[in-house]
Amino acid sequence: MYKYIVLGFLLIGFIGCKQETKVDKEDVVLWTPYNDSLEVAASAENESPRMRYKFIQSKVLDKNDVFLPLYDEVSQFSDEKYQMMKPLVLEQNIPSIQQSIAEGMFTYEDLVLFYLHRIYTYELPNNTTLNTIIALNPNVLVEARQLDRSQGNHHPIYGMPILLKDNIGTSEMKTTAGAIALMNNQTDDAFIVQQLKAKGALILGKANLSEWANYICRVCPNGQSAVGGQTMNPYGRQRFDTGGSSAGSGTSTAANYAVGAVGTETSGSILSPSSQNSVVGLKPTIGLLSRTGIVPISSTLDTPGPMTKNVTDNAILLDALLGKDSSDAKSVEPVDGILSAWVKPEALEKMRLGVMKNLMERDSLYAAAVEKLRLAGAQIMEFEPENIALDNFLTLLNLDMRADLPAYLRAEVKDRDAVRVENVEDVVNFNKQDTLTRVPYGQQLFEGILADSTSEADFQRIKSNLMDSGRSFFQIMERENLDAVLSINNYHAGYAAVAEYPAITVPMGYKPSGEPESLTFIGKPFSEAHLLRIGKAFEDLTHARKIPEAYKD
Template sequence: MIEKPLEIEEWIVEKDISALQTAMQEGIVSSEDLVQACLQRIRKYDRKINSVLEINPDAIEMARSLDEERQAKGSRGPLHGIPILLKDNIDTHDKMHTSAGSLALAESIAPEDSFVAAQLRAAGAVLLGKANMTEWANYMSSTMWSGYSSRGGLVLNPYGPGELFIGGSSSGSGASIAANLAVAAIGTETSGSIISPASQNFLVGIKPTIGLVSRSGIIPITHSQDSAGPMARTVADAAIILGALTGVDERDPATLSSVGRSYRDYSQFLDASFLQQARIGIPRFYYKDLDEARLAIVEEAIRTLKEKGATIVDPVQLPFCENTEWDWEVLRYEFKKNLNDYLAGLPEAVPVHSLADVIAFNERYAERALKYGQDILIRSEETSGTLTEQEYLDSKTKNIEISRSQGIDHVLQAHQLDALLFLGNEEGADLAARAGYPVITVPGGYAATGVISEDGRTSKGPQGITFVGTEYSEPTLIKIAYGFEQATKHRFPPKLD
């Protein structure tokens, strides 16, 4: 019989969901033990990285209740009693706030759970707290620093606080799980906001196909690209969580497209042997700006995939994407409409009920709220909010046609590929985001050197290898990512002491 560990706070480090479930099932630890250990680690380490915005005051009681339920009725499934953090733009109808990092919504209590939160509760997860994030999911200011919010301050990368890039906008979700402050977290992405911080923090991140996971109850940017998704330390954990999040939600019509194409259990696709039949394309055009250290990580990943039996098609071209000047008009137009709809549903006590109210609130409290300005909010407010403008319609059509039929789908079909390979958040996440297609990133290597960008960010540190596929190809992407992960095991935890 394995005895209960004396120092659970240290014992939980890097433990995956399967190991924790086994320990709870055998009575070695309880969900309450896990929650207490996470809270202890947050108190001990989060002052260095500022990743957790607030703790759920009911988390311990939730864990106790789930422990009692396990004893009386058995486990609900793999997430029973598992502590999970949620990004601060995901509604929870409890004692926690949902603010997207803004002062304007700092006291806002959601009138009901988001679909994502409700699914996690039903699966038996403990909603441990809210993770800090880039304010308004980095759709506020063109000079906003990734990981900063006026409500929560700046999130730092645990692998090099103050030195390494954190990634955004799910920065707190990434930093907290990298530092083992919870078992996993839920992030959200419009374009790169799961993939970027997952890559920069040696995590697995999945941005699902638009329609696989409901967006109801999530503070929005754009219904064309937004999605919630798991951020975890292993592909297996991310796959388990993804299954818990899926389902049709009448409040989000996009989920109707998932009927017959979604799964409640993605762990069935943890098949490392799939690499022996996988066909993966190498879009070298998108590697042209990589420095020597990061390019070496990509080349090593390609060698590993070849060694494991994958067929590598190198290079492949996406000519229309490569010669396209992308714009961001879909986001600018949809943000006003979507945010106004969300804010209109908040209680009267909340001080803002429209984008115009948010801008006015920020101006009123400019010293605290406008460290980086709000030019993006102002530009979005200039639109009609009706989504009838020709500029918007043309931009949306262009995004879909070029990223899908003249982009990802074109090259996958032309070469009979299962996926494309990119480094971290370099172009691939944005290309997939415009298409509404899935992306998965997995730890790929550590760049010991890097270059400094114009805004002072360094490219060194953890790097993810990212796989992009067509719509609802999550099963295939999970197989490829799992095979690569098992062959490499690049992840290691940060040193926090």
């Protein structure tokens, strides 16, 4: 019996060698905390203030607690099996993976082990970890074996391992929103998780996020949480921003840790990390997907959405999340055409696309992407966007969260002794007890919620005015009968948010530094199927996405 199994042995031996006896988990050390002070010091030179880190590794999360429950089974997954599966899984879309399974090349259990193998290989060493996996579902392999025994026709998401942003409730794991105040928050499945499970999706684990979905402090780095640590970008650890707040959903998908992930967006939180990590992210029309069981910022603007390596998988995952939820006042009946959107890409010559002149002038990747579309037959309508202010945007978020967070805590928290906060004020006071560990970057936004004295009448006017402002910004869509307006990354996410318009971002290339950049298509309400067909046509035209070089083995 080994006294300790240290990381060096893990990397050299556990992947390729079957063990004849089980290891006593109390004696196993897969991961050891390290001194991150040199990395923190190096980040002080970063030109971006939001990438000057105060910590890298979490001060409260022991990765052994995350990785030990599945260790025995993952350690017996052979390197030979991994190498055989790699060309059939890595960067492949869901239909291709399902075809390999149908042909008997591997099973759903093998597929889960393939992704776990990658997670253990890259996330345990401190020099390669992206700090992107915050929890693993201890039952996932049992669930996969049950799916392997089932016969019949299934939704394409059946058996596909999916990661969830850790503000989305699921019964197998805690739901923390990255906050120590919610570190022991046990919930039932969120409505969208129920939809996934009903169709046979496998919930692989939880992904790190910008704490409280990036609504805690003004200068927080994207992708940091007190629970999960500082998430990093696989295209350049500590060189490139992860985007936020669905940082872990973006980085884990880019690194091929799962088929895809579910993120959430209030304003840019799917579009930003998808773009920064060269994956496809779709922010739906408000109401297309339920928000029940998701830690909120704003019941006006919040929505979950799919994040995947390609448009095909995005359509499949989005369809699997659909369903009308009687508990969500904005929830609507599922719209048609999403699941099959990838099969028939929109004809390029039929597209009418709005292009912003100022972006053409300042961004060469955007200009090149537009020219490719033009040469392929798309009708390009150039315009100068109006300078429209989004006045009192933070007020909308403040007053929504002041009401929505207590409502979430009352409805979703199963153990009131484990989660002792009941509202924003309680969270602020809880964090003050240990600011260095709980809020090292401060909690100015939460304090702003408490200080906001806006009346209910003014609040309603602000919401109405913001929606009008957002829709005025995109009025060219109606005036010119456009299919979509083209943006970059999350540049115009705020306008799309308050207008409640959907958007899809698709990789369009890489800057000379290697930093990813994406083309974002913003469409009319409930035009998701059309946006997916447009996105698929652009993806087929460019094939821009490349796997991160350091995570391709």
